[in-house]
Amino acid sequence: MAGLEARAREVLAPHVVDYVATGAGEQLTRDEAHDAWTRVRFAPHVLREVTSVDLTTTLLGRELTVPWGVAPTSGQREVHADGEPAVLRAGAAAGALTVVSSNAGTRFEDLPEAPWWLQVYLPADRTLAQPLIERAVAAGASALVLTVDTPVVSRKPAGASEASFWDLVDPARVRVNFDEGYAERPGSEKATDLGPHDIGWLAGVSGLPVAVKGVLRPDDARRCVDAGAAAVWVSNHGGRQLDRVLPTATALPAVVEAVGADAQVYVDGGIRSGTDVLAALSLGADAVFLGRSPVWALVEGEGGVARLHDELRRDLVEALRLAGCRTPREARGVAALPPAP
Numbered sequence: 300m301a302g303l304e305a306r307a308r309e310v311l312a313p314h315v316v317d318y319v320a321t322g323a324g325e326q327l328t329r330d331e332a333h334d335a336w337t338r339v340r341f342a343p344h345v346l347r348e349v350t351s352v353d354l355t356t357t358l359l360g361r362e363l364t365v366p367w368g369v370a371p372t373s374g375q376r377e378v379h380a381d382g383e384p385a386v387l388r389a390g391a392a393a394g395a396l397t398v399v400s401s402n403a404g405t406r407f408e409d410l411p412e413a414p415w416w417l418q419v420y421l422p423a424d425r426t427l428a429q430p431l432i433e434r435a436v437a438a439g440a441s442a443l444v445l446t447v448d449t450p451v452v453s454r455k456p457a458g459a460s461e462a463s464f465w466d467l468v469d470p471a472r473v474r475v476n477f478d479e480g481y482a483e484r485p486g487s488e489k490a491t492d493l494g495p496h497d498i499g500w501l502a503g504v505s506g507l508p509v510a511v512k513g514v515l516r517p518d519d520a521r522r523c524v525d526a527g528a529a530a531v532w533v534s535n536h537g538g539r540q541l542d543r544v545l546p547t548a549t550a551l552p553a554v555v556e557a558v559g560a561d562a563q564v565y566v567d568g569g570i571r572s573g574t575d576v577l578a579a580l581s582l583g584a585d586a587v588f589l590g591r592s593p594v595w596a597l598v599e600g601e602g603g604v605a606r607l608h609d610e611l612r613r614d615l616v617e618a619l620r621l622a623g624c625r626t627p628r629e630a631r632g633v634a635a636l637p638p639a640p
């Protein structure tokens with residue numbers, strides 16, 4: 300996976316590179332994400348049979364071939380004309396799940412057959428979100444991911460051109476699942492009053508399990524589960540929201556403990572290699588999600604994303620064998636030490 304970003308930077312327009320790469324504030328959180336995984340130390344098992352490794356993982360009732368998925372990212376059709384369909388096809392072929400952003404550039408009805416979940420931001424007037432959710436359900440979304448770390452979109456550092464990204468994009472390639480005039484409707488602004496009750500409301504209107512994305516604290520994780528969340532997703536939005544928050548590798552163990560067996564726990568942020576995935580699994584994650592890596596890989600279309608999945612699979616199988624594990628589940632507890640803050 301090394302070199303993906305560098306290759307993408309050679310091809311993409313500067314405003315697209317900035318949009319994908321940039322974090323919030325001084326970008327400390329973005330920059331610490333990967334390093335935090337590298338601080339996990341393993342205590343591998345030996346004298347165990349590791350002839351074959353089976354990565355099969357069940358996420359919210361759906362059996363997948365690998366313990367990772369693609370996190371929701373907007374702007375995919377600015378990276379490659381095939382955008383979301385290419386990411387979904389590559390994911391389906393690899394047996395991975397893909398989460399489609401509510402700001403996607405492809406209409407849900409045009410997505411290919413693949414396992415996918417819809418990510419949602421709820422607006423101040425919740426009922427405005429319903430038509431989009433209903434269309435996603437009809438088009439095959441099998442779970443919802445409620446992003447809860449974005450009451451406002453964080454300002455990006457001076458000089459970074461996120462604003463110009465939204466000015467420069469072709470409107471036909473972003474947010475195409477919202478009706479004409481949606482943004483002008485009263486109540487369409489992001490909700491600043493999200494609460495645990497929204498989890499039950501979403502499950503009710505969709506009939507789907509709900510994962511809550513953007514949790515960093517064990518007490519919040521518990522509130523999500525008590526409100527009916529099927530999964531808690533430890534994330535700091537790739538360092539794009541509040542800067543100086545905990546790295547997800549540091550936050551994960553306490554969330555795993557608070558959730559126990561009552562829901563699944565996922566994590567994203569700075570995961571770049573099979574050893575990073577092993578670190579997350581060893582700290583108790585049921586699955587990991589990849590944000591920027593598949594976006595950079597998408598520069599080479601479906602083939603680029605397929606190669607990313609392939610490389611990660613080989614990398615993780617090797618890491619698991621070296622750790623004396625035959626399955627992702629057996630990796631649990633292989634971390635000798637939680638990562639130092």
Ligand SMILES: Cc1cc2nc3c(=O)[nH]c(=O)nc-3n(C[C@H](O)[C@H](O)[C@H](O)COP(=O)(O)O)c2cc1C
Pocket residue numbers: 318319320332370371372373374400401402418446512534535536537538539567568569570588589590591592594
């Ligand atoms: C370009 C870009 C767009 C994103 N768009 C969304 C989004 O629409 N919804 C969301 O919940 N998260 C979004 N995220 C956050 C990712 O889902 C994920 O949490 C983060 O990228 C993981 O960190 P990583 O990039 O280090 O893997 C976005 C991230 C990036 C880089």
